Amino acid sequence: MPLHLPPSVKNWTSLAGAMIALVSLFMAIFLFVVTALLGAQAAYLGLVVFILLPSVMILGLLLIPIGMFLKVRRERQEGSRPETGWPRIDLNEPHHRHAAFIFVIGTAVLLLVSAVGSYEAFHFTESVPFCGTLCHTVMEPEYVAHQESPHARVACVGCHVGPGVDWYVRSKLSGMYQVYAVLANVYPRPIPTPIENLRPARDVCEQCHWPQKFYAYTYRTESHFLADEANTRWDIGLTMKVGAPHAAVGFEEGIHWHINPQVQIDYHALDERREEINWVRYTNLETGEVKIYRNPAYPQAEEEPGETRTMDCIDCHNRPSHRYLPPSHFINQAMARGEIPAGLPWIKAVAVPLCGEEYESLEEANAALRQGITDFYQENHPQLLVQRAAEIEAAVTGLQEVYRRNVFPYMRARWSAYPEHIGHLVFNGCFRCHIEGFATEAGEPIQTDCAICHLISSQGTAGQVETAPLGETLQFRHPTDVGEAWREVPCADCHDGLLP
Numbered sequence: 001m002p003l004h005l006p007p008s009v010k011n012w013t014s015l016a017g018a019m020i021a022l023v024s025l026f027m028a029i030f031l032f033v034v035t036a037l038l039g040a041q042a043a044y045l046g047l048v049v050f051i052l053l054p055s056v057m058i059l060g061l062l063l064i065p066i067g068m069f070l071k072v073r074r075e076r077q078e079g080s081r082p083e084t085g086w087p088r089i090d091l092n093e094p095h096h097r098h099a100a101f102i103f104v105i106g107t108a109v110l111l112l113v114s115a116v117g118s119y120e121a122f123h124f125t126e127s128v129p130f131c132g133t134l135c136h137t138v139m140e141p142e143y144v145a146h147q148e149s150p151h152a153r154v155a156c157v158g159c160h161v162g163p164g165v166d167w168y169v170r171s172k173l174s175g176m177y178q179v180y181a182v183l184a185n186v187y188p189r190p191i192p193t194p195i196e197n198l199r200p201a202r203d204v205c206e207q208c209h210w211p212q213k214f215y216a217y218t219y220r221t222e223s224h225f226l227a228d229e230a231n232t233r234w235d236i237g238l239t240m241k242v243g244a245p246h247a248a249v250g251f252e253e254g255i256h257w258h259i260n261p262q263v264q265i266d267y268h269a270l271d272e273r274r275e276e277i278n279w280v281r282y283t284n285l286e287t288g289e290v291k292i293y294r295n296p297a298y299p300q301a302e303e304e305p306g307e308t309r310t311m312d313c314i315d316c317h318n319r320p321s322h323r324y325l326p327p328s329h330f331i332n333q334a335m336a337r338g339e340i341p342a343g344l345p346w347i348k349a350v351a352v353p354l355c356g357e358e359y360e361s362l363e364e365a366n367a368a369l370r371q372g373i374t375d376f377y378q379e380n381h382p383q384l385l386v387q388r389a390a391e392i393e394a395a396v397t398g399l400q401e402v403y404r405r406n407v408f409p410y411m412r413a414r415w416s417a418y419p420e421h422i423g424h425l426v427f428n429g430c431f432r433c434h435i436e437g438f439a440t441e442a443g444e445p446i447q448t449d450c451a452i453c454h455l456i457s458s459q460g461t462a463g464q465v466e467t468a469p470l471g472e473t474l475q476f477r478h479p480t481d482v483g484e485a486w487r488e489v490p491c492a493d494c495h496d497g498l499l500p
């Protein structure tokens, strides 16, 4: 049966549009089937299948009526077609019938394909490869850190968008600006935090974790290596008082007391990084009791810059998924794992400062790390360069590997750009509030005793570790002799992440 179509369709614009639409539709389906069969998770292919090709197809489809309209208008102007107002559709006319037929079938097929397509496109734009690898260099630090975090299987959108349509739309709108920023190369390096419009923890973290959940004491142990010839190993085991000692007590005490549903803690930070806290307000939501603690380091002022916040998960867990460890820590870990040979004399002392330099690119960093280590042994212990060649090589590659996972020269993402608030060694973290003098007017202090947050359950050099009886704490012994300084000044005053 010959196909009759309205004569107005017969123009080059409509024809080109139809070709474009058909070709891109078939390409999209073909690529979709190929990716589905291969199970490939390639972000760029997804971009082509779900966004680029469908856009081209819609453009092609639009060209068809545009071409028809232009042709009709031209014919009217030339006078070869009468002015008839709205077109008349008569299904007894083969032209009209066939056109209507194609339109109805075409629309039905397209709706079906686009239903599947938009479902897949939705998933694709919510996927970790889309967020983490599409703008490869820009998101590399967050992506790499995320893959190593306890949240490696939680999608980026699980924390950055969360449930609900409004945040989905908001995220796509701000995503459009971000695409522009990347294309126009106007994005900031490093990406600034705290993220201004981060969705509140109540809506995201509490989807999976919730404040009412009881956490028991946990035991964590960390190996430290000193910057001496033997890289002396010093282990510290802490019993973290996340919750109360017994489940039956619930929330009355422990670290998660701050998020106890019965209390509300508000605080005021003077700086953007929320490191300088000048007052804290405690409100007991059941009794209505209010206490205000003030930091003597910042005199009270009428007009205070900064922001007031109600404390939530992010005020301590601000790096749940993107933790960039400082060199002292990532080198300790690599040595504990054996990636950097802990038996190689002086390696801790050499490696840490090398990682503190700022490099322009990873290639430059890799070369400098190799050079720095070789130069050190060349100058100070040339005999080791020969005797321990294999270990020195292992140290170089081991160091390059941990460096790559924690410092991102191009985006300038490194520990010092992103303070972590959970501890107190390298950043003040808990010691932003838990310091001497931070008290109410009545003189009631915020507690500073080491044992309110953790028991020191074990400490000492390997082989000579002293341990505390269960439920008791040891008196802290600083691994090297710094006198009473560790008691008198915040740890972070000396520990900047680069103290070997």
Ligand code: HEC
Pocket: 128, 131, 132, 139, 141, 142, 143, 146, 151, 154, 155, 156, 157, 158, 159, 160, 191, 192, 193, 194, 195, 196, 198, 314, 317, 318, 319, 320, 321, 322, 413, 418
């Ligand atoms: C467990 C929750 C969680 C997941 C999963 C997560 N993030 Fe984040 N992300 C955060 C938090 C919390 C911050 C820090 C917010 C702040 O300090 O204001 C953050 C910060 C960021 C920042 C700002 C720069 C920085 O390094 O702090 C970027 C960019 C980012 N995330 C991208 C991603 C990408 C891409 C993924 C997926 C590969 C991802 N996030 C997965 C919680 C998460």
Ligand code: HEC
Pocket: 150, 151, 154, 155, 158, 159, 201, 204, 205, 206, 207, 208, 209, 313, 314, 317, 320
């Ligand atoms: C989609 C679910 C999900 C969301 C949303 C989520 N988490 Fe998690 N979180 C997990 C899972 C799963 C684990 C790993 C549990 C395990 O290993 O036993 C985890 C572990 C943790 C841990 C323990 C880390 C460790 O070292 O064991 C912390 C702390 C944490 N999450 C904080 C957060 C914070 C803060 C947020 C909000 C920014 C958040 N989570 C959002 C699922 C989630």
Ligand code: HEC
Pocket: 223, 224, 225, 226, 227, 228, 234, 236, 328, 332, 425, 478, 479, 480, 482, 485, 486, 487, 489, 490, 491, 492, 493, 494, 495, 499, 500
């Ligand atoms: C006066 C400066 C100073 C203060 C304050 C200080 N430290 Fe240290 N700390 C040092 C020095 C110096 C070293 C030795 C570095 C080396 O030889 O490796 C060190 C080493 C350490 C190490 C092992 C080294 C490593 O890289 O893992 C730990 C753990 C440590 N200190 C904990 C603390 C804690 C906890 C506090 C606060 C309660 C604190 N320090 C306060 C100066 C200080």
Ligand code: HEC
Pocket: 241, 252, 253, 254, 255, 257, 258, 265, 266, 267, 277, 280, 282, 293, 311, 316, 421, 422, 423, 429, 430, 431, 432, 433, 434, 445, 446, 447, 448, 452, 453
């Ligand atoms: C914004 C200020 C602030 C920050 C930051 C902060 N706290 Fe607190 N914390 C308080 C106040 C206020 C109290 C109530 C006074 C008190 O008991 O010392 C408190 C009480 C506590 C208590 C005692 C709860 C009980 O058993 O009665 C623990 C434990 C604690 N905090 C741990 C931490 C840890 C760990 C961190 C860091 C991860 C931290 N805090 C960070 C303000 C803060």
Ligand code: HEC
Pocket: 201, 205, 206, 209, 210, 211, 215, 216, 217, 218, 220, 240, 242, 255, 256, 258, 259, 311, 312, 313, 314, 315, 316, 317, 422
């Ligand atoms: C006052 C600071 C603070 C606040 C606020 C806070 N946490 Fe924690 N949380 C901690 C500390 C400290 C630990 C223990 C970390 C460690 O073991 O090194 C911890 C541990 C955890 C763990 C692991 C517990 C385990 O036993 O494995 C989870 C999960 C967690 N927090 C989730 C949350 C969530 C969700 C919120 C918000 C509803 C929250 N935290 C609020 C300080 C805090």
Ligand code: HEC
Pocket: 222, 236, 238, 422, 423, 424, 425, 430, 431, 434, 447, 448, 449, 450, 451, 452, 453, 454, 476, 486, 487
């Ligand atoms: C307000 C709560 C709080 C107080 C008070 C506190 N700490 Fe901590 N401390 C923490 C938290 C939380 C961590 C764990 C950080 C993490 O999960 O990375 C920690 C970690 C440590 C570590 C291990 C550091 C590492 O990187 O392995 C040492 C050592 C330590 N504390 C010593 C002390 C000493 C000594 C005191 C008393 C001067 C003290 N702490 C007081 C909350 C506290």
